[in-house]
Amino acid sequence: MNRYSRFLSTLYVLTSGLLAWTAVLQYRYGPLWAGLLFTAAGLVPTVAVVRESVIGDQERALAELAAGPRRPGERVADAIVHAEFGAACCERWWTSLGTDHDAACAHRAPRSSAA
Template sequence: MNRSGRLLCALYLATSGGLASTTVLTLTHGPRWAALLFAAASVVPVIAVVRETLIRDLRAACAGPRRPARSAADEIVREELYAACCERWWTSLGADHDAGCPHRIPRSSAA
């Protein structure tokens, strides 16, 4: 967890402590329904801390081993191979299509 995440968790826990102390004060000097409300509210920041730690764990799991960056040439080749729609289109330089090709309209290879 980074510094801002730790600070946020500390603020959540301080808020939860403040609400818990307000619960005790309200329980002794105030209406029971307000004490119940403060008790429920003091649980919410604890849930937020659990959520922050879960997000941290998920980010760490997703990061995993880094893949090497692809070069510009690899990206160009990948895009050109992705743009080819069938074998005959590829071998005829974009003039013809296979019978099962969904793009049977002849595509020109001219720029």
């Protein structure tokens, strides 16, 4: 994680803590529905912290790919595209967004098409 991601994560954790404290106050002194609402709102910054860590992992993987071996004259973007094409197991998988496989494909199990 870079400094910006750490700052955002700290801000998210602080916001989540304050929303949790507000939820506790609502459970004790306010209506139940407001306590439930603040509890649900307190989970949103937690998801954001996980998202920041995933983005950091992706940036690290991209940096490793860029630093890895490349063919002579190949740019970083070309290396990334080459690696993504290599990750597709067969033509039908690629064209069906990861739902089908060719009859000769060794990975007959469906793979996720999530990017």
